[in-house]
Amino acid sequence: MKKRSFLRLLLCTAALLTLIWIWSGRGTSFYEHADGAVGPITVNLTETSEAFKNPIMGFRPSRGVNETSFRNREYADIYKHYIKYTDLEYDATDSVQKIIDWSNKAWAGIEKRNIKVVPRVVIVYPGAGEYWPKGVPHGDAVNQWLSDELKSRLVAFIAKLGQAWDDDPRVAFVEMGLYGNWGEHHVYPLRFKDRSNQIPLSFQIALGDAYEAAFHNKKVLVRYPGTFKDYDFGIQWDSFALPDDASGGNGEIRRDTWRTQINSGEVAYNWGDQTKLGGSPDGTLSNMANTNYVIDWIMNTHTSSLGWISDYSTRNSAVDAGAKAMQKVLGYRYVLNEVTFTGNVTPGGTMNVLFQVTNKGSSPFYYNWPVEASLLKSDGSVAWKGLFQADIRNWLPGTDWNSTTRAYNEAPVTNTVNGMFTIPKSVPSGTYTLALSILDPAGWNPSVRFANTNYYIGGRTPIGKVGVGRNPTDQNLGSFASLKSDTTLGYSLGSSAYTGAVGSRFSTIIVNDRALSFEAKPKIIKGVTMVPFRQIFEALGMMVEWNNATKSVLASKGNLTIKMTADSNKASVNNKEFQLTPAPFVTPESMFYVNLRFVSEAAGAKVNWDNDNKVATIETAD
Template sequence: MRYAFLWIGLASALVTATARGDDWVTVKPKEFAGAINNPLKGFRSYHVDGYGLLHRQYIGWNALELSADDSVERIIARTNEITRLGGKSFGELNVKLVPRVYLDWDGTLGAADRPKQHWPADMAEFDYDSAAFQARLERLIAKLGEAWDNDPRIFAIQMGLIGYWGEHHTPAPTQSQRRLLVAAFKKAFKNKPILVRHTDAEFVEAGFGIYYDTFANLSREPPHGDPHQLPWQATHVYPNLWKHAPIEGEVEYNWQKERKDADPEGTFGRTPEDTMTVPAYRRYMIDKIRRYHTTYLGWISNYMPSDPAVLEGAAELQKAFGYRFVIDSVSYPVARQPGGDLPVQITVRNTGSAPFYLDWPLAVALLNPKNRQPVWSGPLNGIDVRRWLPGEDWDSDAFAYQIPAKQSHASGSAKLPEEIPTGEFILAIAILDREGGMVPSVRFAIENYVTGGWHPIGLIGIGVTPKDTAIKGFSFDSPAFDHTLSYQVSDALLSIQPPPAPKVTPVPRWSPDPEVELINPWRYWVLTKRSDTLDKRGSADGPTDGPAGRRVISVEGQFGNGSNLSYTFFDRGTLDPGRYRFACRIKGTSGLTVRFDVADGWRGVIDGVKLPLSTQWRQHQFDFDVEVGFENETRLRWSLPADATGEFHLTDPHLRRID
């Protein structure tokens, strides 16, 4: 087993400054210089011999719910299945889960042994726009909250659910969906942070965090990066995002290898091992971790801990990630009586990059001086570790926060039991896993540590006055890695098995018929917008001269320059050479004009036609020829009016082959 830091502390008298007054003791521990494999931060992969106590898991919607009538027990049973690694439970390994529920992996069908569509059987595939889908979405989120909000294995929830990979694109959630998601998640989750892919105002203002999938990529960094992505938004629009919920994501190494604008030599290299072992690459990554107050990252977490040089570099990043609590001083009374209050005062600095986001308590314990085991412990009332904030306003040139981390002074107390034995004990502190059985979990960055999670501070007398308050006669352990730490998951939770499958009335998979219909009536139309005020919505308020409840796709707002509404075929489908007829009804703001064309990917290949809009529904029909096969996917596209404000409504789209 190889660690970055294999260390046995010196005797406490050599590393700890202790001052004793008449009634109180103040101890100033020495900072531990190395990295600590603490929970809820760092690398988003578990490593037996390295840093990483988090696991992100994609979960298909249909693995959690077979139909609308399925029970929450299926979600819990599935959670039981995925919270095991190498024959051990997450609780045994001290690992926490970050789940993301999704429907569509990448717009393709996949294979039988690896499907990429995960719609429950009683839902129409690709139906993101109907009222029925919104109701189903709200219902699932309520079940997720019931299953996960108090589950000790869960750290945070990635919202997912809509778009490719659950990353809120193709399609993006509409404004009404964003509002529904905010309300539903806030109602369902009181104890877990919620993370989203994009910095939409509704999500940010609700206090949600961000999972950002191209972290530190040069082409997205200010001053030239996309203003809608995290780097620009966190720099110029929402600089306090990180104070409310975690910032995380993944380092997209494929982008580094494939895109000309990535500049791997000038940024963080092409592999996680590059990032860890090359000082300039490592400095670049730490700069971004510090700048965006990042709690943890994936993909970069796929490093090889068996290489000492790689692990040494990983330790530098681990110190920068998330929280890192350094104790400047701890004060406590020399002696107390059984049944009395035990007050503790602590001064802490967070030298990491982010807060600690869960409401876990700081606790005090009395350890037996001979075996170092707790005789008694209890949480300290009045201390909130979430308030211990890091520095702010990162300066890349100085490689430091312009506003350094402030000392946090906190006072709390715990009540001693009447029946506690009298004598001399070691006063120790630890941050406990609240939902995981109130066991020690988070380690402070000080050398005063013993295996098992407690930080010995000094001697205290219970019912007696100690002769000395300094700890003497034994050595400390390293807090860097402690494989004895774990948390508890109730037997009631672990015993839940998948319930019997509910009766399901499946929705038949829609299939195209070239001579009858090639457009899936349930499939979404994607809005590509060049304006922050433009939004898409779905409704069933179509023309009255026909079947009731006809689906309408509407786009409203400032169109900008280059916005369009487009339809692509399932499985990245293309049209074969031949003659086709497209028919639809449209209406919109009178005086504006839209343009319809057919594209190969984004490149137009069929001459478009311009159509004036009217406040009344108008029927249109176009015939066009496909002379050669498409190189990419076929796209039916409506180019929206440039530099104008208004509405565009589309219903009854049909496409068939007519030759």
């Protein structure tokens, strides 16, 4: 028994020393060794179970034409705002400044609450009033929507809206509004002479052209998917999931613009078949069958935000469960899967960071907000920061929703982002926490949060410890905070330039969702990616024999053999000869490089090259 105990103690001690060796950065190899950087560390992260607020997604309450504030709601930081036309313009000579002044007063301070607004300007709001501009004929509930005076007035007004709101960081996106009851582009239950009740084509062209000319930085949404067909506008389905208006949702699906244009909606509880909606927000969210029915529509239409249903009651456990489930799928939900980073950086040297992220929500994020890496001091303040060259608009969700499996048949892809950053010599030696965040350009503060358990108050996701001028003292990140409970986020209204660094991309090779660790840096020669031979062959499941005398490699797997020789443009696959350009070569450091695509495809794998991010993705057949 004593001998067994001693052996067990010896094995545990050895295992502990091995872990310490790995975490110190000496026990791993990096996919790319940068000058002055050693000790890569790979961290696997966990998705949080929380639902939480994030910009321009989720439950979206409304502020009515006569309301004076944005009510606090559990998951909301995006609000629709119905605005009287005459609050912004009554006389045609009213200036853009009137719109700006009104906006500053109505939206004062919302940036401190991280709130963004979806304005919809209305002329007729049944039950509340009518707000016709001076000089536009009205009084006939149908013909008042057909006059040339109205058309020309709206076109001029839209130009003013663009000048006031297109660069306003408080505006998330714009619902076209203006025309018809509630600005919903219809005169229902009345009809025009052609028996239609929707906005006529001549007005679609006039308003569509005007909004395209006025708004270059903000997305624009229209009510019906069958209108404005020649314009890149999103859809605001104002009877979301209502069986009586299923044509609206099916029209969104057919229009299929969700990858670049926002789809939003409002669950209607005041008309139609309420069987699957429960007749109220609580009726929907307290019943999981009803909740899943709405979620099915969210996932099929790739909807990013929903109104009216946002007015549910809190402090009801059944409603809370439904609200949590729905908030987690509305819009984007970015989950970090794995991050690999340089564990020890020489001052003035290079830090490499590579992360993989999946969008587990229903839609993309529609603006190109920057992704930042930062090194945090022990007190949480930023010692250094830099931006990746990444476009988060490309982090797409899955497609083809399956209501039986409760998942997309086409699962979301894993996005790989890498950055190479020079750490200035001015950064003092010490141990820092590497953190990732997505910034709102209005103030360059963390805003979009990753859905991971690793979280610090203020919007950053801590990854691991980096040593500058030394090995990190430990990998203890301390305690994590609740994403839902963090109320510290905000943005600013003034414009300013980013004060941090901007990283560069480096070549990354991923085989079956795993980034490869190479002994030496991959090279791109004449547009062809060349990599050290052993790691790629072994990643493809092949046995490797190196002949130093002939400077050749023989790789084999089952009935497959591949032979390649340094400085020879000829390679053989099962004794069949192929031409290579460029030829494999041996570096002065005695590293043998082979052609990545040729080797991978010869082994039966599929290769995809993302030139923007310098990432090669390889999928093997087995």
